[in-house]
Amino acid sequence: MRSKPLQLFATVALLFLAQAAQAILPIQHWETKRGARVYFVENHDLPILDVSVDFPAGAAFDTAEKSGVANMTANMLRLGAGGMDEDEIARQFADIGAQFGGRFDPDRAGAGLRTLSSSNERGRSLEILGRILARPEFPAPVLEREKVRLIAMLKEADTKPDTIAARTFSRMVYPAHPYGLRSSGEPDTISKFTREDLLAFHRRHYNAERAIVALMGDVTREEATAIAEALTAALPAVAGAPPVLPPVAQLPKSETRWITHPSTQSHIMLGAPGIRRDDPDYFPLFVGNYVLGGGGFQSRITEEVRQKRGLAYSAYSYFAPMLREGPFVVGMQTKGEQAREALGVVSKTLNDFIAQGPTAKELTAAKNNIVGGFPLRIDSNRKIHDYLSVIGFYDLPLTYLDDFTKNVERVTTEQIKSAFQRRIHPERMVTVVVGPGDEKSAQAAH
16 A cells, blocks of 8 residues: 555656657745745645755754754754654655655755655645754654764775865865765764753754745645645744854965875865855856866866876866855866876966957857756756745745746856956865875875
């Protein structure tokens, strides 16, 4: 009996994929009685509803002394809530074929589900979700179990070169900002926080007035309104001023750190604070980075590092825009003895791109690939739902999806060149190399 909802999910998903989306569905937006912002796309093609509720409660809202509380709060929402233990929650979701999921990053945290839209399954699954969001219990024995598990996982991860590189990079790019905190927390901070810390964080950050509700699927506007009201009615009331992330300071100078590790590969990261999610330079930098290092085999970094010289299997660059300036990152892995050469090639490629911008041919190819691939970004209910939550949380225009390809097509070579010259400064970037070698080798690469 329990397999029937899952079988139905698979069947309707195949039917949906067979239908090419010809237009983006209109986004409806309103606020609940308690001030939660709601974003809704009505679509009756499938008997499915995707719904989520997000809050400004990500890792950046931790403090250094209690780093990891935000992550643990988000992880433990479903491990006991509203009189139900974790096994009962999991069993009830399985009985009705609902798929529960959480979301956590430096800016936001939240929870949501995918459920059949029929009234019985939908009603039962949403009632459980409401308990999870508003009445988490954070049972002390479960918290201690999760702390032990997480600490053991982190200690294992801390022996790996990619983890070491990423942690060092974040601390160097954000030396005095909460974006530099480890999202999971550190073993010594995790071991100290208590159930009361989680309860306090939930009361402070999981408020209806700051919630973003995203709904996509087979319900009417009237039903969506009722769902949003029900999911946010019992959330904690706001206490105090809203949490605000501090400004991100630009780096004063370049800095290179070489960390010796007994691996055959050197893990290399270069970067600096980049842009906010609502930055006016977003599209010139997004399109430009596709040419630089975000377009796979068609990007300059891949061409110079891998194709021409065989220095790395993977080399890339990206912007990670957030509420504040998220990082601009260039990364690769290469053989230890090739790290110096690879760094030199990447540095030259980046400097040349900043100075000259893309060629007309490169820009045309980038636009064609981005625009041509855009339908794949919105070819399922789940993907559209994910965009709804981003649009809502970062307060982007309701026409963001409709305007996306137009904004890409408007970008010029001069706009890209100007944006990169104003925003990316190699003389104020950090470089981290984790692998065989020493500090002297890393400095010689520059």
